[in-house]
Amino acid sequence: MIYADNAATTKMSEAAIQTMTALFQEAWGNPSSLYGHGQEAKEVLEKAREEIAAVIGAQSQEILFTSGGSEADNQAIRSAAALGAKKGKRHIVSTAFEHHAVLHTLKKLEEEGFEVTLLPVHENGIVRPEEVAAAIREDTCLVTVMFANNEIGTIQPIREIGAICREKGVLFHTDAVQAVGHLPIDVNADNIDMLSASAHKFHGPKGVGFLYVRKGIRLTNLIEGGAQERGKRAGTENVPGNAAMATALRETASQMPETTARLTVIRDRIIRGLSEIPHAALNGDAERRLPSNINFCFEGIEGESLLLLLDDKGICASSGSACTSGSLDPSHVLLAIGRVHDVAHGSLRLSIGEDITEEEADYIVRSVKDVVAYLRSFSPIWRDLTEGKKQFIL
Numbered sequence: 001m002i003y004a005d006n007a008a009t010t011k012m013s014e015a016a017i018q019t020m021t022a023l024f025q026e027a028w029g030n031p032s033s034l035y036g037h038g039q040e041a042k043e044v045l046e047k048a049r050e051e052i053a054a055v056i057g058a059q060s061q062e063i064l065f066t067s068g069g070s071e072a073d074n075q076a077i078r079s080a081a082a083l084g085a086k087k088g089k090r091h092i093v094s095t096a097f098e099h100h101a102v103l104h105t106l107k108k109l110e111e112e113g114f115e116v117t118l119l120p121v122h123e124n125g126i127v128r129p130e131e132v133a134a135a136i137r138e139d140t141c142l143v144t145v146m147f148a149n150n151e152i153g154t155i156q157p158i159r160e161i162g163a164i165c166r167e168k169g170v171l172f173h174t175d176a177v178q179a180v181g182h183l184p185i186d187v188n189a190d191n192i193d194m195l196s197a198s199a200h201k202f203h204g205p206k207g208v209g210f211l212y213v214r215k216g217i218r219l220t221n222l223i224e225g226g227a228q229e230r231g232k233r234a235g236t237e238n239v240p241g242n243a244a245m246a247t248a249l250r251e252t253a254s255q256m257p258e259t260t261a262r263l264t265v266i267r268d269r270i271i272r273g274l275s276e277i278p279h280a281a282l283n284g285d286a287e288r289r290l291p292s293n294i295n296f297c298f299e300g301i302e303g304e305s306l307l308l309l310l311d312d313k314g315i316c317a318s319s320g321s322a323c324t325s326g327s328l329d330p331s332h333v334l335l336a337i338g339r340v341h342d343v344a345h346g347s348l349r350l351s352i353g354e355d356i357t358e359e360e361a362d363y364i365v366r367s368v369k370d371v372v373a374y375l376r377s378f379s380p381i382w383r384d385l386t387e388g389k390k391q392f393i394l
């Protein structure tokens with residue numbers, strides 16, 4: 001099997017599995033208990049917090065453990081909204097292609113009386129800092145822009161956007177779930193106030209994540225109860241999960257330079273190969289994208305059929321279209337970069353892993369070429385296109 005869906009989730013690293021399983025047997029006490037066995041667990045937890053903080057240039061008190069990226073996004077946005085509302089500021093700036101953990105939270109806030117401006121991301125899938133600056137108003141309480149997009153992999157000008165927010169005195173949150181461990185991040189140099197991350201996107205366990213919150217920013221609780229996480233997130237801590245997240249992050253981040261260099265070459269090899277398919281187009285900027293991400297649209301086919309046939313060839317991939325999301329709507333990300341419905345339906349996302357070989361990359365290209373040609377051979381839409389009854393778009 002060739003696993004090319006690392007944007008959906010990654011395999012846990014051996015080291016992270018070891019950390020986690022050892023802790024099930026060793027420091028399994030409650031970190032809130034005062035006896036030695038509880039305090040051992042507390043030490044494990046705090047060491048994990050320090051290690052995670054170090055990777056993004058934060059202080060350990062600024063890291064809040066959560067159940068994953070979605071919770072971190074919800075809490076960051078809800079907190080900024082609550083702080084804003086106290087001062088009569090009820091306007092939020094974001095983008096059209098955020099993850100649903102962000103977009104659906106913003107939708108709820110709209111129902112609660114907030115106003116949301118979703119900025120365009122243009123054909124290349126990149127937000128323009130000057131448009132962020134222009135969108136900020138007197139009553140803006142938050143700007144939230146993702147670090148790297150989960151579908152098309154485009155990397156946003158986070159440092160510039162952060163600088164604009166800082167200058168205008170507006171809180172800046174970034175959903176960095178696709179970036180943490182994979183791109184260099186320094187919350188201070190990058191002017192980030194809040195940042196969401198998820199362990200299972202960098203070879204840690206699922207159901208574990210963290211929120212970075214700059215010192216001095218008051219969080220709103222999503223979960224009330226005990227005084228865990230400085231009173232901001234109740235519930236007995238997932239000590240093994242958080243420790244495994246730290247192990248995974250340290251490991252992934254330490255290999256970043258080599259991984260980036262190697263994957264960039266393989267990514268571009270796949271992009272070159274797939275570009276040879278007629279009436280196909282790369283989605284998102286060719287250079288300012290994650291080294292792991294390849295996303296194409298192929299005219300005249302359905303993304304789901306492509307995925308099923310690739311699965312038969314032992315390739316795990318993803319598509320931003322219909323059935324995967326259980327709805328008939330194509331991906332909001334592809335629509336945001338200007339793909340029309342028909343074209344957006346024929347999309348393919350490959351998110352390659354660190355261990356991919358050149359041979360596997362070539363096998364992927366061959367397989368996609370074969371499957372696209374096969375699907376087109378009996379596609380009524382393709383027939384209409386080739387017979388001139390419909391206009392080619394790509």
Ligand SMILES: *Cc1c(COP(=O)(O)O)cnc(C)c1O
Pocket residue numbers: 007008067068069070071099101146148149150175176177178197198199200201207208209
């Ligand atoms: C995966 C993902 C999330 C959700 O993270 P979970 O830990 O699965 O809740 C949020 N944002 C982005 C960009 C993601 O890729």
